[in-house]
Amino acid sequence: MGPLFPTNIIGEELNLLLAFLIGIGFGFLLEAAGFTNTRKLAGVFYGYDFVVLKVFFSAAITAGIGIYLLSYYGYMDIKEIFYxxxxxxxxxxxxxxxxxxxxxxxxxxxxxxxxxxxxxxxxxxxxxxxxxxxxxxxxxxxxxxxxxxxxxxxGKVNIAEWLGISQGLFLFLLTVVAAIAFYIVTIIQQRVVLKRNFKL
Amino acid sequence: MDRSKKYMNPYLAGFLIGLFMIAAYFFSGEGLGASGALKTTVVAATDVVAHDYAKEAQFFKRYVSSPDQVPIKTWLIFEVLGVIAGAVLSAAIFGRLGSEIIKPPHISNKTRLIAAASGGLLFGIGSQLGRGCTSGMVMSGMSVLSLSGFIGLIAIFGGGYLIAYFFRKLWI
Known part of the structure; x- marks a missing residue:
C-alpha cells in the first residue's frame, strides 16, 4: 500500500500539495515549541533549557515506532522510502x-x-x-x-540489524533511554535555572 | 505571564512532529528536511546564472544534467515553503512575529550577528558533507532506524557537548 506517491497511488501534484501541508505542520510545531528562539536551542548545551532534546527524541521515537508498525503490518514498503x-x-x-x-x-x-x-x-x-x-x-x-x-x-544499514538485535527491542531500549534522559535533564534544568537565576 | 513566552508542551510538540514525519514517509516516501531545500536553491541559482558551468561541474551535474528537469520543483522545496507558512502562522497566533535579534543580554548585536553568520556557514558546509542536517539526516534517519542518523546524532549533539565549554561566553 504505502508509500503512496512512490507506488503511484497518488499523483505528483497531490504529492507536492501534501509536501506543503506537512511542511505547515512541521513549521507550526517547531515555532510553537520555541525553536525560533536561539537561546532556547542553545540551552540544551548549557543545561538551562532542554526543549530541543525533549522535542527531538519524542519526535524521532514516535516516528520510529509508527514507521516500524506500518512496515511490520505490511502497510508500507520500507524499500520504497527515503532511507x-x-x-x-x-x-x-x-x-x-x-x-x-x-x-x-x-x-x-x-x-x-x-x-x-x-x-x-x-x-x-x-x-x-x-x-x-x-x-x-x-x-x-x-x-x-x-x-x-x-x-x-x-550502504543502507539498519542500526538494529547492525547491533544484532530486533527492531522492536531497539525501539523499546531507545524509548527507555529517552524516558530516563527526560527525567534527568528536567532535574538538571531546575538546578541550573535556580543557581544562575536564569531568565530567557 | 507574557503570551509570547508561552510554548507548547515539548513532548506533545515532539509527538505531533513524529506524526507529521510518519505522514511524510507514508504519503510521499520522504523524510522532513531543511538543508536539502537550501541546496536546491543554490543549485537552481547557479544553473540560472551559469548553466554551462553547472552541467559540467562535479557537484552540480547530477542535479542539472538532464535539460527538462526543473531542479526547483522538488518535494523538499514545497515542504520548506510549508514550514515557512506554518512558522509564521504559529508566531502570529502566539504574538511572536516581529523583527528582533535574540541574544543573551551581555552579547552585542554585532557579536551575535557575526556568530550567526559564521555558524550558518559551517552548518552549510557540514550539512553537505554529512548528507543532510539535523532534520533531513538525523531525525529522518533515526525514524527509519538508519545507522547514519544515529552517527549524525552523536556527531552533532555529542560534538556540541564536547565544544560547548569553549563557546560558553556566547550564551551564558
Missing part, C-alpha cells in the same frame, strides 16, 4: 562541523528558516551564512570534499 545510506566517515566529520555551526550560530537549518520567517534578524543572517557555506562547498567540491564524502560507504 539514508550510511557513509560513516563524512557523517561523523560533517556532523562535527555542524556541531560547531550549532554552538556558534545557535540554529540548525530548519530552525533558522522558521526563525527567519518570523522576523528574527540573527536567523536571517544564519540562513545567509548557510547559503554561502553551501556555495563554498559546491565550488570547492572536487578539490576539497569529493573523496572524503564518498569514503566510509556501508
Amino acid at each position: 539514508p545510506q550510511t557513509y560513516w566517515i563524512p557523517t561523523l566529520v560533517g556532523g562535527f562541523i555542524m556541531a560547531f555551526g550549532f554552538i556558534i550560530g545557535g540554529f540548525c537549518p530548519g530552525t533558522s528558516i522558521c526563525a527567519a520567517a518570523t522576523g528574527k534578524i540573527d536567523a536571517i543572517v544564519f540562513v545567509g551564512g548557510a547559503l554561502i557555506g553551501i556555495f563554498f562547498y559546491a565550488f570547492t567540491y572536487e578539490s576539497l570534499w569529493m573523496n572524503l564524502r564518498e569514503s566510509g560507504a556501508m
Whole structure:
C-alpha cells in the first residue's frame, strides 16, 4: 500500500500539495515549541533549557515506532522510502562541523528558516551564512570534499540489524533511554535555572 | 505571564512532529528536511546564472544534467515553503512575529550577528558533507532506524557537548 506517491497511488501534484501541508505542520510545531528562539536551542548545551532534546527524541521515537508498525503490518514498503545510506566517515566529520555551526550560530537549518520567517534578524543572517557555506562547498567540491564524502560507504544499514538485535527491542531500549534522559535533564534544568537565576 | 513566552508542551510538540514525519514517509516516501531545500536553491541559482558551468561541474551535474528537469520543483522545496507558512502562522497566533535579534543580554548585536553568520556557514558546509542536517539526516534517519542518523546524532549533539565549554561566553 504505502508509500503512496512512490507506488503511484497518488499523483505528483497531490504529492507536492501534501509536501506543503506537512511542511505547515512541521513549521507550526517547531515555532510553537520555541525553536525560533536561539537561546532556547542553545540551552540544551548549557543545561538551562532542554526543549530541543525533549522535542527531538519524542519526535524521532514516535516516528520510529509508527514507521516500524506500518512496515511490520505490511502497510508500507520500507524499500520504497527515503532511507539514508550510511557513509560513516563524512557523517561523523560533517556532523562535527555542524556541531560547531550549532554552538556558534545557535540554529540548525530548519530552525533558522522558521526563525527567519518570523522576523528574527540573527536567523536571517544564519540562513545567509548557510547559503554561502553551501556555495563554498559546491565550488570547492572536487578539490576539497569529493573523496572524503564518498569514503566510509556501508550502504543502507539498519542500526538494529547492525547491533544484532530486533527492531522492536531497539525501539523499546531507545524509548527507555529517552524516558530516563527526560527525567534527568528536567532535574538538571531546575538546578541550573535556580543557581544562575536564569531568565530567557 | 507574557503570551509570547508561552510554548507548547515539548513532548506533545515532539509527538505531533513524529506524526507529521510518519505522514511524510507514508504519503510521499520522504523524510522532513531543511538543508536539502537550501541546496536546491543554490543549485537552481547557479544553473540560472551559469548553466554551462553547472552541467559540467562535479557537484552540480547530477542535479542539472538532464535539460527538462526543473531542479526547483522538488518535494523538499514545497515542504520548506510549508514550514515557512506554518512558522509564521504559529508566531502570529502566539504574538511572536516581529523583527528582533535574540541574544543573551551581555552579547552585542554585532557579536551575535557575526556568530550567526559564521555558524550558518559551517552548518552549510557540514550539512553537505554529512548528507543532510539535523532534520533531513538525523531525525529522518533515526525514524527509519538508519545507522547514519544515529552517527549524525552523536556527531552533532555529542560534538556540541564536547565544544560547548569553549563557546560558553556566547550564551551564558
